Amino acid sequence: xxWARIQHEGKATYAVVADEQLRxxxxxxxxxxxxxxxxxxxHSAHWLSPVIPPTFYCVGLNYTAHIExxxxxRGQEPVFPSQPDVGYRAxxxxxxxxxxxxxxxxxxxxxxxxxxxxxxxGTEAKHLTxxxxxxxxxxxxxxxxxxxxxxxxSDRTMWRAKNTDTFxxxxxxxxxxxxxxxxxxxxRVNGEELIEFNTNDMLFGVVDYLVAITQYITLVPxxxxxxxTEGHAKNLQVGDVVDIDITGIGTLTNRVEASA
Amino acid sequence: xxWARIQHEGKATYAVVADEQLRxxxxxxxxxxxxxxxxxxxHSAHWLSPVIPPTFYCVGLNYTAHIExxxxxRGQEPVFPSQPDVGYRAxxxxxxxxxxxxxxxxxxxxxxxxxxxxxxxGTEAKHLTxxxxxxxxxxxxxxxxxxxxxxxxSDRTMWRAKNTDTFxxxxxxxxxxxxxxxxxxxxRVNGEELIEFNTNDMLFGVVDYLVAITQYITLVPxxxxxxxTEGHAKNLQVGDVVDIDITGIGTLTNRVEASA
Numbered sequence: 001x002x003w004a005r006i007q008h009e010g011k012a013t014y015a016v017v018a019d020e021q022l023r024x025x026x027x028x029x030x031x032x033x034x035x036x037x038x039x040x041x042x043h044s045a046h047w048l049s050p051v052i053p054p055t056f057y058c059v060g061l062n063y064t065a066h067i068e069x070x071x072x073x074r075g076q077e078p079v080f081p082s083q084p085d086v087g088y089r090a091x092x093x094x095x096x097x098x099x100x101x102x103x104x105x106x107x108x109x110x111x112x113x114x115x116x117x118x119x120x121x122g123t124e125a126k127h128l129t130x131x132x133x134x135x136x137x138x139x140x141x142x143x144x145x146x147x148x149x150x151x152x153x154s155d156r157t158m159w160r161a162k163n164t165d166t167f168x169x170x171x172x173x174x175x176x177x178x179x180x181x182x183x184x185x186x187x188r189v190n191g192e193e194l195i196e197f198n199t200n201d202m203l204f205g206v207v208d209y210l211v212a213i214t215q216y217i218t219l220v221p222x223x224x225x226x227x228x229t230e231g232h233a234k235n236l237q238v239g240d241v242v243d244i245d246i247t248g249i250g251t252l253t254n255r256v257e258a259s260a
Numbered sequence: 261x262x263w264a265r266i267q268h269e270g271k272a273t274y275a276v277v278a279d280e281q282l283r284x285x286x287x288x289x290x291x292x293x294x295x296x297x298x299x300x301x302x303h304s305a306h307w308l309s310p311v312i313p314p315t316f317y318c319v320g321l322n323y324t325a326h327i328e329x330x331x332x333x334r335g336q337e338p339v340f341p342s343q344p345d346v347g348y349r350a351x352x353x354x355x356x357x358x359x360x361x362x363x364x365x366x367x368x369x370x371x372x373x374x375x376x377x378x379x380x381x382g383t384e385a386k387h388l389t390x391x392x393x394x395x396x397x398x399x400x401x402x403x404x405x406x407x408x409x410x411x412x413x414s415d416r417t418m419w420r421a422k423n424t425d426t427f428x429x430x431x432x433x434x435x436x437x438x439x440x441x442x443x444x445x446x447x448r449v450n451g452e453e454l455i456e457f458n459t460n461d462m463l464f465g466v467v468d469y470l471v472a473i474t475q476y477i478t479l480v481p482x483x484x485x486x487x488x489t490e491g492h493a494k495n496l497q498v499g500d501v502v503d504i505d506i507t508g509i510g511t512l513t514n515r516v517e518a519s520a
Contacts, residue, residue, distance in 0.1 A: 052314070055350045060416070085416040088348040090315045092477050104476055126425075156320070156345040164476040165386075216364055216424040217352050 002250075003029045003139070004173040005096070007046040008038075015040065017173050029138060029174065030122060030221040047096035049170045050141055051120060053224040056168075058089045058116075058145065059209065062202045062228030069232035074153075084204040084212040089145070089226065090163040097171035100257040103238065104164060107148050111256070112233035114145035115187040115244035117199050119206055120174050121223040126214050133210040136219060139176035142244050142252040143226045144169040146236075169254040170224070178248045180206070188243040189234065197230035199246055262510075263289045263399070264433040265356070267306040268298075275300065277433050289398060289434065290382060290481040307356035309430045310401050311380060313484040316428075318349045318376075318405065319469065322462045322488030329492035334413075344464040344472040349405070349486065350423040357431035360517040363498065364424060367408050371516070372493035374405035375447040375504035377459050379466055380434050381483040386474050393470040396479060399436035402504050402512040403486045404429040406496075429514040430484070438508045440466070448503040449494065457490035459506055 002017035014029060015022035022040045027033030061067050061081050071078035095101075103111060122138030145162065146169070152161035162168075183199035204212075209225060236242065238258045245251045262277035274289060275282035282300045287293030321327050321341050331338035355361075363371060382398030405422065406429070412421035422428075443459035464472075469485060496502065498518045505511045 054312070055352055081416060083415070086419045087417045088350060088419075090348060090477070092315055092480070155343070156341060157347045159346045159348075159473070160476040165478050213419070216420040217350070218425050220352070 001176045002173045003050060003176070004045070004171075005048045005050045006040060007048055008040060012048055017042075047098050047171055049094040049096050050172075050174045051170075051222045051224060052091055052094065053222050054220050055223050056089045056091055056094075057086045057213065057224065058226040059084070059204075059228040060087050062204060063197065063230035064201075064203065066228070066230050066232065081203060084209045086209060086213055086225070089168055090159075092165055093163045093168035095166045095169050095254070097169070097252055097254070099169065099254060100166060101144075101146055101169060101236075101242070101254050102166045102257050102259050104259050108150040109235050110149035111236045112147050112149060113187055113189070113236060113242045113244070114147060114229035114233060115185050115195065115246075116143040116145050116229050117183070117185065117227045117246060118143045118170060119210075119225040119227065121219045121225070122221055124221065125210070125219045126217070128210050128214040130207055130211055133207045136210065138221070139174040140178045140180075140246075140249055141170055141174045141224075142172070142246050142249055143224075144242060144244050144252060144254060145226060145229060169252060171252050172250050175249045183247045183249075185230070186245040187231075187233075188245070189236070189240050191241075191243075194234060195231040201230070202227060261399075261436045262433045263310060263436070264305070264431075265308045265310045266300060267308055268300060272308055277302075307358050307431055309354040309356050310432075310434045311430075311482050311484060312351055312354065313482050314480050315483050316349045316351055316354075317346045317473065317483065318486040319344070319464075319488040320347050322464060323457065323490035324461075324463065326488070326490050326492065341463060344469045346469060346473055346485070349428055350419075352425055353423045353428035355426045355429050355514070357429070357512055357514070359429065359514060360426060361404075361406055361429060361496075361502070361514050362426045362517050362519050364519050368410040369495050370409035371496045372407050372409060373447055373449070373496060373502045373504070374407060374489035374493060375445050375455065375506075376403040376405050376489050377443070377445065377487040377506060378403045378430060379470075379485040379487065381479045381485070382481055384481065385470070385479045386477070388470050388474040390467055390471055393467045396470065398481070399434040400438045400440075400506075400509055401430055401434045401484075402432070402506050402509055403484075404502060404504055404512060404514060405486060405489060429512055431512050432510050435509045443507045443509075445490070446505040447491075447493075448505070449496065449500050451501075451503075454494060455491040461490070462487060
């Protein structure tokens, strides 16, 4: 089952994805819902981030080649994380499928994509075990962890490097069934495939993170956990169209624009 | 004017503070509200965090002696921030006035308080100027940035060191009028005053942060910005009662407890 969230008649509305149609509901996938009988065609939808999380978790370093390449870019030896320490991103930066990534006037040329698997929490969870951890998930979606590398290197925190408005496209929808071991993540820019990796080839996997986080922290419905990216990205330019594709979920598409 | 948020008949409810009474309203201070005619005495209230922010901003290093002492504890020279780079905390960790700070079983002895001024955003804001920055504020409250220093030093991020459930008490209420230059922050543990500083003696002030953040980021009603702390804290023990007092706002009180 696939859950989209769209702007409809001025309101954020959840919808069930049924082929090319989005069947609108009242309520949300996190609680009770009821189909309204109204549908919107996918091609005419105004897509929103499929959820606005109470807390936005994000794994920074979780794939081998990405860590090696990031270290090399800094002239350092790679250091691999020894435990699943999670980080945070900010809700202001979220945007939806087919919405623009808007570059502020003072960005440098080093604006890059990062294609990521996103876990969406469905039920409140604390003290999860390896056996029951996945039960708290509603499903999975796709994130593009857009990053301004000059600011990432110069600032004490990643506030503007990663959390500038529109720098966190998420979508297109939440897929409730996914064979994670069979999934490939592919990033295309203007149709050219630049990165392909096995989505589940993580240093610490979804279960590792869910168990570790909930030893101290209560996850609640709507929280999201972005799982990190693999590979080394190229710079994006105004006009570029980024597709992030994960097998079994779909494709998140966003165009890079300059701020007005 | 002072805005509290309490648990009343099973629901989170805003209330206007009127001496010892909390006058309940429907709605919120961020939009329309109406007094219900029902009051609850302060001494019998179940206090909640006065707001659950969409994004929870927090300044890490913003007072001179705190930066010097933290560097000395690491055996390093102090480095003072050169620009207002903001960080993040997590909503799961928030709790209210008179609610317990609950220590997980595996914390070390190095659990410490940090008394902080908190700005509460009242209206959507982007591209603020020095002249209009403060207009976006609803008011101010108090935060205790409880920190487990062993985890803060060992982990790659501050996820559990600062964001374990209940590690972010906030309250007791939002004060809409404050003479910031006249304010003193005082921290007491079991009634003994351990820290006192001029609240506004910051390296980068409220206006600096609001202007910098909104160059890239849209602030929205309910967002909070914790402004950092001064001085060097002592370790807390189970049973300790921490008061954080800011002149003109009030006192945030929380007791340290062991997890059940």
